[in-house]
Amino acid sequence: MSPTPATPVIDTHVILRDGDMILLSQRGGPYGHGRWHAPSGKLDQAEPLTVGAARELWEETGVTVAPEHLCLVHTVHHKQSETVERIGLFFLATEWDGEPRNREPEKCLALRWFPVDALPEDLIEYPAAGLYGYLKGAEVLTEHGWS
Secondary structure, eight states: OOOOOOOOEEEEEEEEEETTEEEEEEEOSSTTTTOEEOSEEEOOTTOOHHHHHHHHHHHHHOOBOOGGGOEEEEEEEEEOSSSOEEEEEEEEEOOOBSOOOOSOTTTEEEEEEEETTSOOSOBOHHHHHHHHHHHTTOOSEEEESOO
16 A cells, blocks of 8 residues: 655745845734744645745734745755644845835734844744744755654
């Protein structure tokens, strides 16, 4: 009998960068409550990756980025549990319109700019793997949560 094909959740993460500053979001929901990560969300069915990333960024922060201005900088294959795995695609945005504001106060406690060399210690591990993978110029793929 052949193995069951993987059906991972596909997440998009946007690293909004202004010089040496990166915008992070503080979680307000039950997963990672009070901890930091880059604006992110699940890809919708039949949605191109860059379009989904731009949509999630706008929904969470009100910032508009053209999908063609997003650059894929890292990928994380994350094992969340024995039955759930995720593929996180991390996109860099350095050109956008608008000022970031918290558009989802029921899910987000705060938005804040951090210097790249002084990121908060309480980053959620899965998105931190992609963010640090990008910042350290590591391999383009991180496998996170696998034994």
